[in-house]
Amino acid sequence: MTTIFLPDGLLMPTFIVLLTAVLAVPSLAQEQVKTANGVIEGTELDGIRSFKGIPFAAPPVGDLRWQPPQPPQNWSGVRKADKFGPRAMQLPVFGDMNFRSDGMSEDCLYLNVWTPAVPGKSKLPVLVYFYGGGFIAGDGSEPRYDGGSMARKGMVTVAVNYRLGLFGFFAHPELTEESRTHSSGNYGLLDQHAALEWVHKNIAVFGGDPKRVTIAGESAGSMSVSAQMASPLSKGLFAGAIGESGSVIGMFPPASLAEAEINGIKLAARLGAGSTPTLAELRKIPAQKLLHSTDKADEKKFRPIVDGCFLPASPAQIFIAGRQMHVPLLAGVNSQESDFAAVLKDARPTVENYRAALNRLYRGKADVVFKLYPAADANEVKDAAQALASDRFISYSTWRWADLATQTGKRPTYYYLYAHPRPAMRPEMGNAVPGLAGGVITNATIATPSPMPPRGAVHSAEIEYALGNLDSNKVYAWTAEDHQISQVMQNYFANFIKSGNPNGPGLPEWPELAGDERQIIDLNPRWEVVGYLRPRYEFLEQNPSRE
Numbered sequence: 001m002t003t004i005f006l007p008d009g010l011l012m013p014t015f016i017v018l019l020t021a022v023l024a025v026p027s028l029a030q031e032q033v034k035t036a037n038g039v040i041e042g043t044e045l046d047g048i049r050s051f052k053g054i055p056f057a058a059p060p061v062g063d064l065r066w067q068p069p070q071p072p073q074n075w076s077g078v079r080k081a082d083k084f085g086p087r088a089m090q091l092p093v094f095g096d097m098n099f100r101s102d103g104m105s106e107d108c109l110y111l112n113v114w115t116p117a118v119p120g121k122s123k124l125p126v127l128v129y130f131y132g133g134g135f136i137a138g139d140g141s142e143p144r145y146d147g148g149s150m151a152r153k154g155m156v157t158v159a160v161n162y163r164l165g166l167f168g169f170f171a172h173p174e175l176t177e178e179s180r181t182h183s184s185g186n187y188g189l190l191d192q193h194a195a196l197e198w199v200h201k202n203i204a205v206f207g208g209d210p211k212r213v214t215i216a217g218e219s220a221g222s223m224s225v226s227a228q229m230a231s232p233l234s235k236g237l238f239a240g241a242i243g244e245s246g247s248v249i250g251m252f253p254p255a256s257l258a259e260a261e262i263n264g265i266k267l268a269a270r271l272g273a274g275s276t277p278t279l280a281e282l283r284k285i286p287a288q289k290l291l292h293s294t295d296k297a298d299e300k301k302f303r304p305i306v307d308g309c310f311l312p313a314s315p316a317q318i319f320i321a322g323r324q325m326h327v328p329l330l331a332g333v334n335s336q337e338s339d340f341a342a343v344l345k346d347a348r349p350t351v352e353n354y355r356a357a358l359n360r361l362y363r364g365k366a367d368v369v370f371k372l373y374p375a376a377d378a379n380e381v382k383d384a385a386q387a388l389a390s391d392r393f394i395s396y397s398t399w400r401w402a403d404l405a406t407q408t409g410k411r412p413t414y415y416y417l418y419a420h421p422r423p424a425m426r427p428e429m430g431n432a433v434p435g436l437a438g439g440v441i442t443n444a445t446i447a448t449p450s451p452m453p454p455r456g457a458v459h460s461a462e463i464e465y466a467l468g469n470l471d472s473n474k475v476y477a478w479t480a481e482d483h484q485i486s487q488v489m490q491n492y493f494a495n496f497i498k499s500g501n502p503n504g505p506g507l508p509e510w511p512e513l514a515g516d517e518r519q520i521i522d523l524n525p526r527w528e529v530v531g532y533l534r535p536r537y538e539f540l541e542q543n544p545s546r547e
Helices: 173-178 187-206 220-230 257-271 279-284 287-292 315-320 351-361 366-372 378-408 480-499 533-542
Strands: 029-035 038-045 048-055 078-080 110-116 124-130 156-160 208-218 240-244 329-334 413-418 519-521 527-529
Touching (some): 029 187, 124 187, 156 187, 173 257, 208 220, 220 240, 220 315, 220 378, 240 480, 329 378, 351 378, 378 413, 378 533
Parallel strands (some): 038 078, 124 156, 124 208, 208 240, 240 329, 329 413
Antiparallel strands (some): 029 038, 048 110, 110 156
16 A cells, blocks of 8 residues: 655754744735625735635525525625634534634534635635534634645635534435435535535635635545545536545445434434424424434434435445546545554553454454454554554545545545654643543543543644644644644645645655555655555455444
8 A cells, every 4th residue: 555654753844834922913904706696805814815704505594404505695795704604513522623613503504715815817726625523523613724824835725614413414204205306314415515516606706726626624524525526416526535534435334314214213202302293393493402402312323324315325335336536536544543442441451451352353353353463562562452443443444435446436546644643732731631533621521531642643633734734723832843744744735636646846756556555655755565454454344343
């Protein structure tokens, strides 16, 4: 497998952002553009124009709750676009989420645009980013998704909101019956699709080229990218795809419509407190009451659905048959997507306990797994169990997506492994602890802390590096090395968005993912040859876990 590995010892020229105190806040210039729905007025700062809180669909409230997104209403006059819109309805779940949104509301279908302040009619490449959060949390206003840094690389950047949880992935027989496509659920994915249609129609007025759109996302956002590639509805709306840690192929397959409808019936009955409410009655329940009714719900019930419309078949079947969108794909994972405790549970990291855990997970095949994930002492047990836990959680699914795209697609595929751990937290963070998604917890009642310090790049750790937003995260004491790594990774991403190829001047060569899958470039640069990824992933494909 061709893998890009960013090591701790990377030394490469870069520009390092130095934070300095200023005596005054720079003034923001006003900028106006005319979209298909009306004139909006954003702001310009240091050569970057930003337009925040742009509605790309009608508010999905009232009778539009659990409906596909409808076109936004036109407006007269000038609409201010200088602050983020509301975020989607969600409970506090992950410790690494910091919002700049205008509160939380069911009326959440807004997007944000950043673009270089260039004269004349430009045709810049476009990045459209979908946030992560397990389809139950997240927002386009998060500082790590800010598009200003990528815009400085010569592109238009768009961050999109979409419905989450019960509001975004609720299926029910009555919803299916009233639908002209005889489907229900997937409203969050349909929101993303509507945003892509909006981009196709409007991005030129921001200097973007609708024929050069790349979609990207992390975790649930990456799963969304894989789903958009599989959906026949999205064909022609983007020309490239980036997936960071996740896909809807492998360990996180979409539910069937029948399964999702059964879950919807059960949830509706619980909301009715003994009686079965009608769809009209469900649409009248206040959004906050609906939200808090799901605080103990199995989050796996709120996920993409093979609904017969957006997804006419399972994404795996679509990719195997080569019916996905054939666009260049850049995808990869982090070295610590999950902790070794996910395999060992509460047991100490001994070889004996590790073997016992493998027997629990893969009875009768523990010796085979041990050969694929070997360990001779406690430290190697931690490494092996972490690798297995990461593969089981999300790494295998991401690889499977890239592998199928390589086999059946007609465009280049690039794959990476990101292993650089974040630096220590700033001293002023005090007694804060790491969060489950790689963030920080200052109030343990908000989200559950991670049980151990990172031993690599944790899930979501690459986002600020890849999008050039290290300085937006005030939790960590970023070093010159971190900024160097960010510059390299951001340049790879920017090159791919511009041309479908991550390579460019000053960067070590990143080969396409190929059949032998034996090359790893570690950016020192030097080449190493390995051959373990496909055997272990093929084992996981053929042997689902007992847990």
